[in-house]
Amino acid sequence: MTLQMNYQEKYEQGVEQEKIDSAMRMIEDGDLPLEKVAMYSGLTLEQVLELKKELQAV
Numbered sequence: 001m002t003l004q005m006n007y008q009e010k011y012e013q014g015v016e017q018e019k020i021d022s023a024m025r026m027i028e029d030g031d032l033p034l035e036k037v038a039m040y041s042g043l044t045l046e047q048v049l050e051l052k053k054e055l056q057a058v
Contacts, residue, residue, distance in 0.1 A: 019043050020051065027052050 023041035026032050027048070034052065038045045 020047075023048055023051055024055065027055055 019042050023037050023043050026037045026041065027034070032040070034048050035045060037043075038048045041048070043051075
């Protein structure tokens with residue numbers, strides 16, 4: 001793996017984590033429908049539903 005490929009992979013992981021963090025904050029706030037959370041965060045509705053399940057389990 002080249003240094004550039006390693007950097008790209010870490011960047012993409014960071015972007016994905018930021019999407020998840022944003023969606024979790026929106027879900028916790030509770031003002032938006034889950035479809036809107038998915039649209040605004042860039043995640044799929046299925047991912048948002050999974051995050052909601054995880055938050056409820058805690």
